[in-house]
Amino acid sequence: MGEQTRIAIPSKGRLRESVLELLAHAGYSRRSFDRMNASAEVESIEFIEMRPRDAAAWLAQGKLDAAFISTDTALENGIEDWSSIDLGFSRSDLIVAVKEDSPFERLSDLSGHTVATHLPSWTSRWLKDEGVDATVVNMGGSLEGVCAVGLADAIVDLRETGGSLQRNRLRVLAEGYSCQATFSWGDPDCPTIAELLLRINAAIEARQTQYVMLHVPKDKLDELGTVFPGLAAPTILPLSGRDDLVAAHIVVKKSQLWSKLGVLQDIGATGIVALNTDAIV
Numbered sequence: 001m002g003e004q005t006r007i008a009i010p011s012k013g014r015l016r017e018s019v020l021e022l023l024a025h026a027g028y029s030r031r032s033f034d035r036m037n038a039s040a041e042v043e044s045i046e047f048i049e050m051r052p053r054d055a056a057a058w059l060a061q062g063k064l065d066a067a068f069i070s071t072d073t074a075l076e077n078g079i080e081d082w083s084s085i086d087l088g089f090s091r092s093d094l095i096v097a098v099k100e101d102s103p104f105e106r107l108s109d110l111s112g113h114t115v116a117t118h119l120p121s122w123t124s125r126w127l128k129d130e131g132v133d134a135t136v137v138n139m140g141g142s143l144e145g146v147c148a149v150g151l152a153d154a155i156v157d158l159r160e161t162g163g164s165l166q167r168n169r170l171r172v173l174a175e176g177y178s179c180q181a182t183f184s185w186g187d188p189d190c191p192t193i194a195e196l197l198l199r200i201n202a203a204i205e206a207r208q209t210q211y212v213m214l215h216v217p218k219d220k221l222d223e224l225g226t227v228f229p230g231l232a233a234p235t236i237l238p239l240s241g242r243d244d245l246v247a248a249h250i251v252v253k254k255s256q257l258w259s260k261l262g263v264l265q266d267i268g269a270t271g272i273v274a275l276n277t278d279a280i281v
Contacts, residue, residue: 005192006046008055008067018089019068026199066185075122084184092158094176100169107174110134116152123156144168205280215245215271223267228252
């Protein structure tokens with residue numbers, strides 16, 4: 001590898017948009033990515049556009065320093081144990097599906113039959129580990145149709161909502177793995193990746209939190225800790241001309257705030273203002 005850090009980002013689709021939104025939140029110029037032609041240098045990093053499955057393959061070959069990929073592409077290329085962080089979006093499940101009226105009741109019933117998939121390497125390893133001796137066929141197109149018309153006895157595919165399975169009259173026979181978007185890298189000592197990770201983690205954490213400012217009676221400050229369990233000491237500021245109230249500034253999980261508004265009012269909190277956070281380190 002050269003001195004410049006090379007990182008793959010998705011070339012198209014929802015995964016690309018989600019990754020670019022995350023990078024923009026982490027302080028990387030979105031304009032630089034919108035204008036890129038196959039690659040772009042952003043803050044001394046060469047970002048290269050490619051499909052996640054290709055990025056995972058090149059990362060496994062040591063041609064990339066890191067890549068925004070997904071769990072399934074990591075599994076297919078045998079790099080699922082490499083250093084990585086989950087990004088929290090593009091969630092799906094790897095499943096085995098068969099026709100609704102098929103006689104198969106368990107995974108072992110597929111021995112001696114044909115399984116179609118986009119992930120032939122992982123599927124072969126997984127079925128072997130499960131004691132299933134099946135013929136695995138690699139496909140690049142839609143999988144549901146080949147199972148619906150009987151060309152394949154089963155498919156191993158990603159399920160997001162399950163709508164496509166229902167439309168093709170397929171049912172889930174077994175679940176294999178929970179997947180999502182990930183950021184994976186090779187060299188744990190690369191300072192450029194360490195800086196990128198710091199910013200990405202700060203952005204991910206910030207997306208889950210809100211900065212809350214409120215006025216609360218002095219004698220009710222201790223109750224804030226019961227409203228938000230695990231709350232670190234809030235920032236307390238005096239209010240001009242008020243001896244009974246103080247201003248409290250806290251950072252809380254977004255999932256907690258809305259369900260606790262009534263409880264905050266019950267302890268006398270007023271002037272509640274919630275702001276999005278840009279970074280939590």
